[in-house]
Amino acid sequence: MTARFAIATRDELWSHGRLLERRLAHGIAVEDERGIVASDARDDALVAACDAAMERLRAHVVEDARVRLVAEATEEGVTSTMTVRLGARSIVTTPEHVAHDLALLREASFDRGEVADARLPLIWLHGSASVLLHEAVGHAAEHGHAPVAWPSWLRVDDEGADLLHGAPPPRLRRATFRDVPLPRMTNLVARQEGAPFAWPEERIEVLLVDGGAYEPLTQTVTVRIAAARHVRADEVTPLAPFTIERTREDVARALRGATGAPLRYPGVICSREGQELVVGSHAPIMLTVFA
């Protein structure tokens, strides 16, 4: 059986309104039982679709930020993605959501903060818990690791696959025509059904996550918190970035509650085997306590 994959990508890097880098890439990969043969052959329709998408993206360049615009066209459709960086913090967004997400980025762009006591209850706002679950649930499912004892109120799926109970992501994805397709997450959605929840009087509120990792050998999850604040009654204090590094079992035990519907988190570019892919990420407001 032969499978064909075609892609075209345009990307541009803008800094404070000035174009610094622009790239066009295109190619076609043909896969059969002997392997993959790929070349940078051009599919004119895909390149044209990219050009049109890039034209629309350029209207959203943020003048006081560093912005990477990526328009990608495959036979499955066209995606438009923007990574906006202000100082050390960034978001991954789309033209439809950039205004909302940029406001969050500005809210989270405080200069300095106090050292976090990560033993305090953490409230994961703005869908940021999806990053924790992306690492602890999604990557574990990609590696075929057995499920751990997740809370009964938690649901995590990707395009209909029940990641929480070990189903792997259903789609094979690749970053470029040169890459080997792998089962990778496309759109992780975490939900709660009847979860307990109460706002702790003293807590850390997580606003933005810088990145994360899953170590398959030890099943350890690492999440780097880029922006958070310490809340005690009416007193709110910005916190310096901090890192959580725990086993998957620790993460499962730490999940104490959630509230509301899933919120779209602006910011997951997932890297595995050197292939960077945008993954949709959604989670309700969640409460964790890492003892």
Add this chain to the structure above:
Amino acid sequence: MIYRKRGSSVRWENGVLVSVSEAGIVTEEHDLFSCEPEARDALPWPDADVVAVARQIETLAREVAVERLIVSAGIAEHECDGRMWSDETWRVHVALAHRGLRALVDLATFDTSEIAPIADALARCTTSSREAPARLRLAPNVTAALLPSLAGLAPPNVELWQTGGGIDGNGEAILEQRIAAPPYPNVYRPTYRMRPVRVPLNLQLRCAVADIDETRPRAIALLAPIDGLTLHVLVEDAARVYPATVRLVRIDAVAPPAAWYPYGAGSFGAEMML
């Protein structure tokens, strides 16, 4: 500046054979970097049996799990402002896993003789970390991974040098030069899709003392990528093998360069003594 590249490669990536041919053109005008594919005749595939090399490595490492295995060969032609050159590359990346530990091996050759001793040691390794010995040898593959982290630093007793010879990413001769601080004299272009970066190439470490005490325990492989001057390594000490974390403070001796490794923009590994 205009830079052109065309190349082809064959790669065995975790069980899948991938053959790629492509060509691209780069223009750099003031601060703007632009690149795109260029329609040109493809180069022939490299004459390299990457599948056989991969199978050989799997056989060498049968006592442990081969977590990741990438074997590739490539040929490329370059042109930059009228200067033309070509190169061939051979690369092996293997991650060996055993009882929660991962040994990383990167080679620029299809001579895989370095892999079997590492796999054998990993299979015998205790899982609990020990304190790193005060006196330790580093194998050339470990030293090579460390050298890019030394750029801009000045460890006592040693000098970091860019090795002269060959052509850089702009087609300029790579100069023999002691590396102290930026700006560096040459540029590195790992792909035509990346803006060239000014970094030291083909690093080597020079030390007035080259005598290595062969009785010292030896770090034979990385267990994680280098983190600054901290190395998580697999240490072989007579019959014992254990993981240890080493913080580089002082280098006592460095033997002459043994082999070139694909770390950073190239690095010559040498037996080193801490």
